[in-house]
Amino acid sequence: MPTLICDCNKTMPLKAASLGTALGETLTQHSVLCRREAGAFQQAVKGNEPVVVACTQEKRLFAEVAENTEGAVAPVRFVNIRETGGWSRDAAKAMPKMAALLAAAKLPDPEPVPTVTYRSGGRVLVVGPLDAAERAGAMLQDTLDVTLFAQGGTGAQERRFPVLAGRIDSLTGWLGAFQLAWSATNPIDLDLCTRCNACVAACPEQAIGLDYQVDLSRCKDHRACVKACEVAGAIDFTRSPVAETETFDLVLDLRAEPAFVQHAKPQGYFHVPAFEGAAALDVVLRLRDLVGEFDKPKFFTYKQKLCAHSRNEQVGCNACIEICSAQAIRSDKDRQQVVVNPNLCVGCGACTTVCPTGAIAYAYPSAKEQGTKLRTLLAAYTQAGGRDATLLLHSQERGTALVESLGRDARLGRAHGVPANVIPVALWHTASTGLDLWLSAIAFGARQVAVLVTDEEAPQYLAGLKAQMAQAQAVVRGLGYTGTHFELLQAGTATALDAGLRSLGTTRQEGPEQPARFAVAVEKRATLDLALDHLVAFAPLKPEVIDLPPAGAPFGTIGVNKDRCTLCMSCVGACPSSALQDNPNAPQLRFIEKNCVQCGLCATTCPEDAITLQPRLLLTPERAQPRVLNETQPFACVRCGKPFGTLKAIEAMLGRLGAHPMFQGAAAERLKMCGDCRVIDLYSSKDEMRIQDV
Template sequence: MSTKFKVCNCNHTMPLDAAAGAKLGAALGGEALPVANQLCRREVGAYLNALDGVDDVVVACTQEQALFSELAEQKGTVAPIRFVNIRETGGWSAQARDSLPKMAALLAAQTLPEPEPVPMVEYASAGRVLIIGPAERALRWAARLEQQLEVSVLLTSGRGSSGMQSRAFPVFSGERIHVKGWLGAFEVSWQQANPIDLETCIRCNACISACPEGAIDLTYQIDLDKCRDHRDCVKACGPIGAIDFQRSATERSGSFDLVFDLSEQPLITLHQPPQGYFAPGASEVRQTEASLQLTQMVGEFTKPKYFIYKEKLCAHSRNQQTGCNACIDVCSTAAIAGNGNLVKVTPNLCMGCGACTTVCPSGALTYAYPRAADMGQRIRTMLAAYAKAGGRQPALLLHSHEGGAELIGELGRTAQATRKLKGMPARVMPLALHHTASAGIDLWLAAIAYGATNVAILTTDEEAPQYLQALGEQIDVAQAILNGLGYQGTHLQLVRAGTPEGLDVALHELRPAEVAPQPAVFRVAADKRNTLEFAIEHLLKHAPVKPEEIPLPAASPFGRVNVNRDACTLCMSCVGACPESALADNPNLPQLRFIEKNCVQCGLCEKTCPENAISLTPRLLLTDAVKQPQVLNEAQPFHCIRCSKPFGTLQMIENMVAKLSLHGAFAGNIDRLKMCGDCRVVDMMENKREASVLDLKRPH
């Protein structure tokens, strides 16, 4: 199937004419593209005609996307329709006349097939909401929401409200509240702290009348600062039994679909709390907004499963020793936790930031929305179309599809309306991601290998602080590789902006860095380390400098294992711990061997070594030795003193004898430590038999 393009100069506000349409068509490998002036109004018929048939339709306008979608629905078309913004991203800028190659790139990206669908994560909510907070605030919102949701209330303080008289919904009170779970599956636990159990209380007011200090009001909670412990309230409550100053069973819990947390400080302090949890604080406006969202969260919902986890590649732990914790440390939703030697990712908590996949050194966690191969194809297609249209020194601006896209739109509109800003540079091509942390060093270096002179990552206030740190560390690694190969300039950087003015300045400060004279032809692989190998191989082939190795920062997924031969006993604990087969023994000789290509610098070998003989050196080795086994340590084999069979190493046996010779259990049998396992058993049996014979000969 072919693709039909509908391009408009938006009432002559962009420098697009028939000549520009011809250039765009040529760059896209087809005929000249007709350029409309008012596609959404006077020339809408041309758009409707394009909907005939089943060919893809790409509309170069997002301003009127709702209108175009509605018209397509009314017509009943089956043609797939995609929308792309060429106006704010280029046509409304000071360099608009030079932005044609970028427009071609943005249009070309829309011709790619849709990525394969990913598995979905399901939620089910019946609308059971727990409202948590002080009585005055929580009870007021409970009264407002009880007609729309199944309301329960957990009071954190009980003064200042009179809304408790009718039992319209369950009311609890407590402290030390703990909330975990997600939409449709929240588990909340708390401690019943007040002597009055609100679920047992019948609101008869007998306790209020009986209390001589006035320590009880219509929220039916005792102010323990006022109470003088007369227990008159207990007597007044009588057989109802709602008041107990000596209550021992104080643990309470419940299951809920939604949580409306009205506490001054949220109970869940994650940067991205789970779906179904709302904590608007004391702001009336935010409380109202959250309440409206709550009422919409009843029913069945789905979201993509954003990640793929390959257990065999995981370098988290071995033998109760933790090596790589990168994904756990960077996750802002607490969706990742250790699970024995592996990690466990809870899909219902994952919000799709992808930071875990960016910091994962082995590729055990990969991003699936979209997959790396799909994103690589998009990058390659954009850069190829840009070059075909005559563009030079291309730069990619990776941004989120929400905050980042909104800021880019604001920049374009401000530049066009006020002329005080320059707008998007002609060579900077925006590329939307679900989240800016989802693309990492493999895609960045692939983009540079494809010819991008800059890869800038736009961050707004959406990103958690640990994301910015992780992106910065990974950028340092990638930049060290590029500069180590002799490519001059700054290829990768974070662009931190919160205003159109700040973004305008940052984008125009980008300077093209040096890249290979020929773009790479490889395809981004599903495996992260394979992609890195392809990209580095291409960059090395054309590198101005060809070093044997490049020193790298500590966050590097590449490096060497160093062994102190004087301390190493060749016990091979490190071999058993290595998850990537970078360390191996020699079945024929007492040797410790190392294949640097496989090493992900997880540190498990270093932490496992009982002799503290191992250290790590981050680096990128660029010679053929990176793929060849290297002997890190070897020793003379020790021969059994009984049968002469080699077992262990001389150093290992000497160390063991030195450490155990004074131990009572070995002092009389130290030679057994110098025997192989078979001879040790034989020697023990012979000694036992000799002892039995002597015992029989001994007079009784």
């Protein structure tokens, strides 16, 4: 795959020879590839083999040049090595990073995934004060079908749009499928109202505004307005509120408080409480573009059999529901699982990060593809002579803009810029990677993983990232690798980012002597095992156990109070990961620690409250072997002698039912029998009673 590099009018100290050696190809260095050297680009794109161009600023220009190139034109991939490394005070030392970025650009595109389709006919609901709503409607009416829902304000005399009024009961949905439910509580029928203003003038309490709605809290039942409206007959105080529903494709909410309170609002919903200036114009332009059919990737996959959310009507893990900022995930009690609404999902991936089992996985790009990218970046960086790599994970929109802004400031001497050992990696969302990929990155050779968050992340995302980083750091530090390997950088400006990046280099981090070469697996737990195996193999310390923080721990053991436990095995039936098992040959409760995901279903299911969770990472071979947590003597049927339960369980049952009138005499004795003997004894007793009656 040919690579074209450009030092942007000699503002970057590129070394074509060293970059070419790292990439395994001969590179020609350009200085004005987007101008008088554009012929070299045209020559390179003739054919079918994809071409990598190390410039993102002039993507549009290069696309136009390609369109005007005769013959077959190859696909072009663009990568930024200028703001990410070439425009920095460390630019002379940034060749390994540039080689890494160029190598990653050569990777194949992510595998296609199913899509979610939205269909919008352009029917927009504008909610808010009538004057503001009419002003917004006037800006939208040439391309959209506008309906207003008046909430106070002063309307114009000219009736330009359909106007609804009353009490909004609910507003739900997403782009192309918003459902409005309201109650028509207004005594004035806006369809009959002529806006003659006779009622406004007649009302002695001034309870009627120019939005033609009656403020019932101020109305004193004079009914002067009814008399003034005799001819039109638009006012009727005896009319019962009518429940109404209607469907819209888009919603523009001009009220002070939004209809949707979640951090990530549904697609097609815009909340602009101050509809003026640049903000209003921006929203109008975005609304006008939302007519037609739109597709987005289905960002997640879900495997119910791995889910630790619910078993036997008991709820264990709620991590994905609690962290979702779009309220796209809910609990389905009937199906004993979580349900993700793909229309509300914004693709942040936070649910996949906190999921302990991997039941919800990020699909586009998948963890496997992300792992390949991280491994490629770090391998190319090391091969080119780079050391102590830090991966800077950031969002592809706000985060990318901050990194590029920092590069421009560095070029002008106002900032240090991105350090030579910091490799920026753009993600769809910063919450989409977690413990499995972070630990894999350390195994692949990174010394530090930093996640850049800006003002676009929801508060619960920050809490989730911090909890995951605490888990990862506890593992790495417990293995004896010194330093801080995981950092959350919070920055809203290039200046703040510059300071944060420079602070990363104040301490030295240790990592494995040799980089791992494993491929990130499809299953999250399998990837964690691969990363842990490599980190343990080269660890300075060899502890048997590493204690983990309780919040979000994906590993651990359980404690069983043997005095309380009756070995009823309810916990075994509830365990989603087969960590808890029974023994078909003896009354034993067994446990495989490697399988435990610390979901808590066993603890919530246990009728005796005998189970407690203990987050930790066991590193001895016993981690993968079953061990007995509790055992007792079997209880033998008093009639046939066959064991059918445990001594403790039968004694507990007899103790609880001993005073019950239904379990006295022979009935109490049947509790000590197996199922077969209980039936035989019951029918034998009935036969004896019939004989006695005869």
